Amino acid sequence: MTRSTLQGLILASVVLGSVGCVYYEVLDPDTGKRYYTTNWDETRHEYSGNYEFRDHKSGARVVLDSSEVHQIDEDEFKAAIGKSD
Numbered sequence: 001m002t003r004s005t006l007q008g009l010i011l012a013s014v015v016l017g018s019v020g021c022v023y024y025e026v027l028d029p030d031t032g033k034r035y036y037t038t039n040w041d042e043t044r045h046e047y048s049g050n051y052e053f054r055d056h057k058s059g060a061r062v063v064l065d066s067s068e069v070h071q072i073d074e075d076e077f078k079a080a081i082g083k084s085d
Helices: 003-018 074-081
Strands: 023-027 034-037 051-054 061-064 068-072
Touching: 023 074, 034 051, 034 074, 068 074
Parallel strands: none
Antiparallel strands: 023 034, 023 068, 051 061
């Protein structure tokens, strides 16, 4: 293995290792209910305009017309869904 190949593999492992999950708290303003998800970026339906995602606390599929979204850290997310390390 050449030195440049080894350096490339090390760089790739550092970059991939530093890419973490993004956590979101989603508030339904109509009901006041809070949901927790990691996949908010691609959830809006093109035609209906609704947001669809999986709530990690209940495991349920959720569809909302409107929402308030806040990015939270991993500790807040785990505390909210009832999981610990």
